[in-house]
Amino acid sequence: MLRKLWCAAALAAAMQxxxxxxxxxxxxxxxxxxxxxxxxxxxxxxxxxxxxxxGGEVAPPRRGFSLGESELVVSxxxxxxxxxxxxxxxxxxxxxxxxxxxxxxxxxxRGVTLKGGRFLSAIGYQNPIxxxxxxxxxxxxxxxxxxxxxxxxxxxxxxxxxxxxxLVELGGEAGRGRGFPASDPNKNGAGAWTLFGHVGxxxxxxxxxxxxxxxxxxxxxDRSFEDGGITQSFSGKSRLWIAxxxxxxxxxxxxxxxxxxxxxxxxxxxxxxxLTFNGMTGDYSSRQSGWYLQxxxxxxxxxxxxxxxxRLDHGTVxxxxxxxxxxxxxxDYNPTRNSAMVDWSLSEFSRIRLQLAxxxxxxxxxxxxxxxxxxxxxxxxxxxxF
Amino acid sequence: MRILFxxxxxxxxxxxxxxxxxxACEPEWGALARELGGDKASVYVASTALQDPHRIEAxxxxxxxxxxxxxxxxxxxxxxxxxxxxxxxxxxxxKIQVGQPGWFEAASVVxxxxxxxxxxxxxxxxxxxxxPHIHLDPRNIERVAAALGERMASLDQPNxxxxxxxxxxxxxxxxxxxxxxxxxAAPLKGMPLVVYHKNMTYLIVWxxxxxxxxxxxxxxxxxxxxxxxxxxxxxxxxxxxxIVRSAYxxxxxxxxxxxxxxxxxLTLPFTVGGTDKAQDLFGLYDDSIARLLAAAR
Numbered sequence: 167m168l169r170k171l172w173c174a175a176a177l178a179a180a181m182q183x184x185x186x187x188x189x190x191x192x193x194x195x196x197x198x199x200x201x202x203x204x205x206x207x208x209x210x211x212x213x214x215x216x217x218x219x220x221g222g223e224v225a226p227p228r229r230g231f232s233l234g235e236s237e238l239v240v241s242x243x244x245x246x247x248x249x250x251x252x253x254x255x256x257x258x259x260x261x262x263x264x265x266x267x268x269x270x271x272x273x274x275x276r277g278v279t280l281k282g283g284r285f286l287s288a289i290g291y292q293n294p295i296x297x298x299x300x301x302x303x304x305x306x307x308x309x310x311x312x313x314x315x316x317x318x319x320x321x322x323x324x325x326x327x328x329x330x331x332x333l334v335e336l337g338g339e340a341g342r343g344r345g346f347p348a349s350d351p352n353k354n355g356a357g358a359w360t361l362f363g364h365v366g367x368x369x370x371x372x373x374x375x376x377x378x379x380x381x382x383x384x385x386x387x388d389r390s391f392e393d394g395g396i397t398q399s400f401s402g403k404s405r406l407w408i409a410x411x412x413x414x415x416x417x418x419x420x421x422x423x424x425x426x427x428x429x430x431x432x433x434x435x436x437x438x439x440x441l442t443f444n445g446m447t448g449d450y451s452s453r454q455s456g457w458y459l460q461x462x463x464x465x466x467x468x469x470x471x472x473x474x475x476x477r478l479d480h481g482t483v484x485x486x487x488x489x490x491x492x493x494x495x496x497x498d499y500n501p502t503r504n505s506a507m508v509d510w511s512l513s514e515f516s517r518i519r520l521q522l523a524x525x526x527x528x529x530x531x532x533x534x535x536x537x538x539x540x541x542x543x544x545x546x547x548x549x550x551x552f
Numbered sequence: 553m554r555i556l557f558x559x560x561x562x563x564x565x566x567x568x569x570x571x572x573x574x575x576a577c578e579p580e581w582g583a584l585a586r587e588l589g590g591d592k593a594s595v596y597v598a599s600t601a602l603q604d605p606h607r608i609e610a611x612x613x614x615x616x617x618x619x620x621x622x623x624x625x626x627x628x629x630x631x632x633x634x635x636x637x638x639x640x641x642x643x644x645x646x647k648i649q650v651g652q653p654g655w656f657e658a659a660s661v662v663x664x665x666x667x668x669x670x671x672x673x674x675x676x677x678x679x680x681x682x683x684p685h686i687h688l689d690p691r692n693i694e695r696v697a698a699a700l701g702e703r704m705a706s707l708d709q710p711n712x713x714x715x716x717x718x719x720x721x722x723x724x725x726x727x728x729x730x731x732x733x734x735x736x737a738a739p740l741k742g743m744p745l746v747v748y749h750k751n752m753t754y755l756i757v758w759x760x761x762x763x764x765x766x767x768x769x770x771x772x773x774x775x776x777x778x779x780x781x782x783x784x785x786x787x788x789x790x791x792x793x794x795i796v797r798s799a800y801x802x803x804x805x806x807x808x809x810x811x812x813x814x815x816x817x818l819t820l821p822f823t824v825g826g827t828d829k830a831q832d833l834f835g836l837y838d839d840s841i842a843r844l845l846a847a848a849r
Contacts, residue, residue, distance in 0.1 A: 246651055249641060273646035277619050327619045327644045333612035366612025371600060374611045414609070418602040421609065422774075423802050467774035467802070513773055514634075515673060547630070547677070549638040552610050 192242035195545035197298045199234030203227040207533035214311050215529035216480040216497040217454065218400065219391045220346040222314025226304065226525070226535055233258040234539070237265070237298060239548070247273045253296065265296075265318060277327035287317040287339055288325065289362050289380035290431055291410035299550050301427070301462045303521050303539045307476040307503055308433040308456035312406055314346040317382065319358060333366040333376070347404040347435070348384035358384040366552075371419045376552060377411040386439075400450065402439010408432070414552070423467055430459040441485055448486025455479045460505075468511050476503040499529040515543040572708045575618050575648065577626035577636060578605050579824040580687040581658060581696075583833050585625055587722045588701050592711045596621070598639075601799045601826035605631055606677070606772065610638040618643035621654070623707055625700065628657025629664060629684035653707060659684055661699040662692045665753055676770025687823065688755035690730045690837060697722055729834055734759075737841050743848050744790070746783065748775075748797040748806060751822065755840065764792050767805045775805035787813045794847040798822030818847050 203209075205226050212225035227234075235258070241251035253266040268283030286294045292309065293316050305315045321341025328334035343357025344350045351357045360383070366376030383405055390399030409432045416425035434455040441450035460474035478501045503526060509519035518540050525533040572593045576582035582597035589595065596617045599608050605627070608614075618624065618639045626632050640649055647654035664682025671680045686692045701719030705712035737759045745756065746765040749772075756763050765786060769779040787809075795806045795817045803819070810817035820840050821830035829839040 243650065246649070270641060272641065272649045274644065275646040277644035279641070279644045325644065327615065327642075329620050331613070331616055333616035335615075364612070367616065368611065368613045371602075374609070374613065376612045414611075419600065420603045420607075420800055422604050422607055422800070513673075514677060544673075547633045549610065549634050549636075551638060551642075552612060 192240045193546035195239045195543060195548055197235075197237040197239070197296075198542040198544065199236065199298060199540065200232070201227045201234055201303065201537050201539045202231050203229055203535065203537040205229050205533055205535050207528070207531060212527065214307065214478065214501055214527045215499045216483075216501070217311040217478065218389075218398075219393075220311060220314035221391065222310065222316075222346060224305070224310035224315055226533070227537060234541075235263075235297065237296065239546075243272070244269065247271065277329060279323075279325045279327075281323040281325070282321070284318060284320045285323065287319060287341075287360055287362075287382075288323065288337060288364075289317060289339075289360050289382055290408040291376075291378065291412050291429055292431065293317055295551060298541050298543070301460065301470075301472050302474055302505055302507055303519065303537060306431070306458035306460075306474070307478050307501060307527065308431060308458055311454075311456055311478055311501075312347065312433050312435055313382075317345070317360075319344055319348075321356065321358075331367070333364065335362075335364040335366075337362055343384050343386075346389070347382070347386060347406065347437075349386035349389040351385070351387050358382065372417060373413065373415045374419075374552070375411065375413045378409070380408040380410070382406040382408075390442075396444045398441065398443045400437065400439055400441050402437060402450070404435065404437045406433060406435045412552070421464070423464075425464045427462045428460075430457065432457040441487065443487055446487055450483075450485045450487075452481065452483040454481040454483070470509050470511075472507045472509075474503075474505040474507075476505070477501070497529055501527040501529075503527065514547070517541045571711050572704060573620055573622045575621035575624040577608075577624070577632050578687075580693075580833065580836070581625040581627070581700075583824040583836075584693065584697060584700060585704075587833065588697065588704055588715055588718050590714065590718055592708065592714050593704070601821060601823045601830070604800050606634060608632070608635045610635045610642065614639050615642045618648060619645050621645060621648050623654045623656060623704065624648040625656045625658065627659050627684050627686065629659035629681040629686075630679045631659075631684035653703070656700060656703050658692075658696045658700075659686055661695050662686045665757060666750065676768070677772030683750060683753050685751040686754055688752060688840070689758040690726065690733065691758070692754060693833060694723060694726060694730075697726070725834075729837065733837055733841055736845070739848055740841075740844055743794075743844070744792040746787070746792045746795040746806075746809070748795075748801040751798060752796060752820070759841075759844075761844075764790055767795070767797075767801075767809070774802075780805060780809050784809060784812050787815075791815070794818045794844075796820050796844075799826035816847050818843060820844075 209226045235255040238254045244250045249270045249272055255263045255265050266285050268281050268285040271280045288294050309315055319341030321339055323339040325337035339360040340356040341358050348358040362380040364376055364378035368374050385403055387401050388399045390397055412429040414427045436453050438451040440447055456478035458476040462470055462472035464470040480498055480500050505523040507519055507521040509517055511517045521537050523535040574585045574593050574595045576585055576597045578599055579597050579601050582595050585595045598614050626636055667682035668678050701715050705715040741760040743761045744764045745761055747763055748767045765783050767775040794815055795810050797806045799822055806817040821827040821836055824830055824836050827839050830836040
């Protein structure tokens with residue numbers, strides 16, 4: 167009897183589903199991705215010269231065919247007061263990674279929102295955007311070098327929107343500090359925290375903009391990596407500033423036929439503390455920076471072209487250890503990269519992209535890359551941030 | 553100095569004081585809110601007639617305006633699914649969240665046409681709840697006006713009398729206008745039309761016209777030459793009187809087909825602000841019918 171009732175309820179729910187998508191169930195969507203890549207250099211040897219390895223997935227995609235991350239997105243209002251979202255990435259090497267799992271308040275009012283869990287931080291412009299929505303297959307070099315690709319910590323975020331016609335958004339986050347540039351300290355309290363502010367508005371019906379300033383503070387302890395059998399580790403303070411902007415243009419604000427997007431971000435990091443290299447310890451301080459500028463133009467329905475220029479500035483790195491004792495980070499080299507892409511979207515739910523890049527991340531070596539990327543979106547119609 | 557001062561003013565300008573702060577997703581609901589609210593409501597319209605309501609972006613200005621709204625009026629039925637949920641959650645405004653009195657979906661008080669029996673993306677970007685472009689049937693405007701008037705009165709009780717009076721007066725004028733439009737549009741009965749997107753359905757059904765083709769191969773997908781050529785062949789057997797597009801649609805596919813099928817390509821305002829004459833809801837219908845009649849002759 168109970169079983170029958172359950173079946174009837176399930177059937178009713180299924181019928182309901184046909185009327186109003188996901189009437190009571192969470193919105194479900196699945197992103198499928200894949201790449202076919204060519205690199206003139208071995209991606210396994212990828213290093214950004216003169217910058218401490220960030221430990222993230224920063225290498226170019228594997229050569230040949232490979233499956234990209236498949237992302238499963240589940241989101242829903244929990245009750246009138248909270249909303250929840252899970253983004254799980256099924257990686258091609260058969261692991262599951264929780265990219266985001268958070269709740270968000272809906273009813274605090276006065277422009278205040280509290281978020282908690284694991285989420286993509288609101289620092290910078292590209293950081294909170296999921297990989298499948300990026301305009302290039304890979305992250306800008308600055309994101310790779312300073313954040314290991316992105317900052318998604320476990321913690322809380324408090325955000326406030328000012329009651330003005332111009333968007334003024336101020337907020338901060340406190341988290342565990344589970345990834346680079348932090349080192350997942352096993353301690354009570356916050357291992358990393360951020361502050362961010364964004365302003366934005368419309369210049370006209372055709373042009374909208376947003377600009378921001380963000381700060382990330384971390385205190386890594388024994389943040390170490392191995393290179394050629396030698397371990398190097400850093401303990402101290404890491405401070406990162408990001409200035410970002412984006413401008414979007416479309417004739418009369420109608421992006422359907424043609425539109426243009428210009429975005430850029432500037433990163434500056436200062437680290438001070440102690441460096442241990444091959445058993446020797448000395449004081450260490452660095453000031454390094456990086457930036458990128460990219461433009462994407464949709465010149466007709468379905469077709470977009472884009473260009474990105476990346477540059478990292480080695481800046482000043484000084485250490486109590488001599489060059490001979492710790493040669494790795496003292497390489498005075500400024501990595502650069504030029505990338506171009508063209509993509510074709512048959513509908514809002516599918517995209518095929520060709521991307522070419524000349525990557526000079528490694529001192530003295532040019533890595534010429536070409537890749538074909540496919541992105542498919544199954545299920546609920548996603549909403550993308552500006 | 554003066555420039556600096558006005559820049560500063562722009563930066564800190566707080567939305568104008570009014571009893572009810574309204575965020576309207578589309579121009580038709582903005583116009584209706586102005587009719588019913590009068591000077592008791594301050595209305596911000598998130599999109600224009602030259603923009604595709606499916607494809608608005610959750611721009612910073614929208615989030616800033618939604619932050620202080622007492623009432624958000626949208627079409628619903630998933631028309632704004634690509635942007636409004638984001639505006640709502642990012643705004644930090646509890647009043648306009650789904651299920652709250654400050655969230656009004658016009659489609660919820662209207663019987664929807666073209667509800668698909670089966671939902672599959674191979675059919676294009678179909679809306680499971682039915683066709684959401686409800687505002688081109690004046691009977692739907694009546695239904696929405698009645699419900700919206702009540703909602704505004706309940707949200708701003710000190711001015712409830714004003715809202716119900718204005719709603720009553722609007723409905724009287726609207727019904728009179730509808731009778732006039734139905735009489736004027738009698739020659740349009742049976743008129744075969746090719747539409748760009750399935751966003752004229754309610755107008756076509758109301759006036760007894762006939763939709764014989766779509767420029768879009770599937771809802772939401774841009775027209776292709778192959779599909780237009782196919783349509784041209786079909787029009788040779790089942791001719792249409794005109795090709796209609798809304799002000800925000802790309803004019804080129806319709807012009808291409810019009811030149812070959814030797815029928816006029818017609819731009820309808822689609823919503824308030826789409827043409828010079830469509831400055832309010834009455835003007836929208838006046839101008840749409842006048843343009844269709846001109847093409848029918």
